[in-house]
Amino acid sequence: MEITSKSITDKCYKSLSIQVALDGLSFCSRNTLSNEIITFKKIDFNSYPSSFSIENALWKTLLDHKELTSIYDEIVVLHENNLNTFVPSALFDEEYKGSYLQYNTKVFETDFFTFDTLKKQEMVNVYVPYVNITNYLIDQYGTFEYHHYSSILVTKLLERTKNDESQQMFVHVASSHFEIVVIQNQKLLLYNSFEYQNAEDFIYYILFTAEQLHLNPESFKLHLLGDCSIESLLYQKAYQYVRNTSLLDVSELQKTNSFSEQENRTHFILFSS
16 A cells, blocks of 8 residues: 655655564654654563553554654555565466465465565565554554565565675574575575574574575575574574574664664664665
8 A cells, every 4th residue: 555645845754664563563764865764663562461452552552652643754564474475476366366375374265465566576475464453554544555574674685685696594583483585696595484482493494494405504604683693592503503604784774874783683674664
């Protein structure tokens, strides 16, 4: 969905990006003239009473954070879940979009399916958005754009590797899940999401994925981003088993805001949206 265009005199030259999951959301506002991030907040829905529905949590969040009720020229909502799959554009048929998800996630006929088109990459990202969250935000904002958060992640990582033909694995870490993105020659070889409880789970899925794609732990590049630092157990475990392990370089992204290197790495998707 898209916002109705405004005349130059009506524009406030600010945009809002909201990344939302079932357990919380984060948001940032941006000056669209300088592309600089102005504000950023992260809200944990678990801090609200356990009796709160997702709509109650959204209501309380908008009530507490006035930045969310300011006027913006553009609003983008990113849905964070593992209910998605990437399909080559040549193989995609919109009429059967729900069928692409049945092989890697549990879906129902009553689910609402939508998709993001990645034109340059010649791919489509089919996913199930949070319909109740979307409907609540429509009541608040009217029309806005929404995407699956993995569309931003994959697009930005493909752009970063345009001059590198080597095999690279990117792992985006969250508190209870992580995404693996494998790229070579500007082609997406694999995208998948995994739940984990400890560092052993984490390295198991990384090494299993590497084995399936015939990636040699002595030679392929492993870049970690998201909620991960050199001091974390996840990084230490990965570094123990994969020779070329490093944190993702976010120096270019840092130029758009005043936040730390680690904050830019943790909120890479939101800040890149």
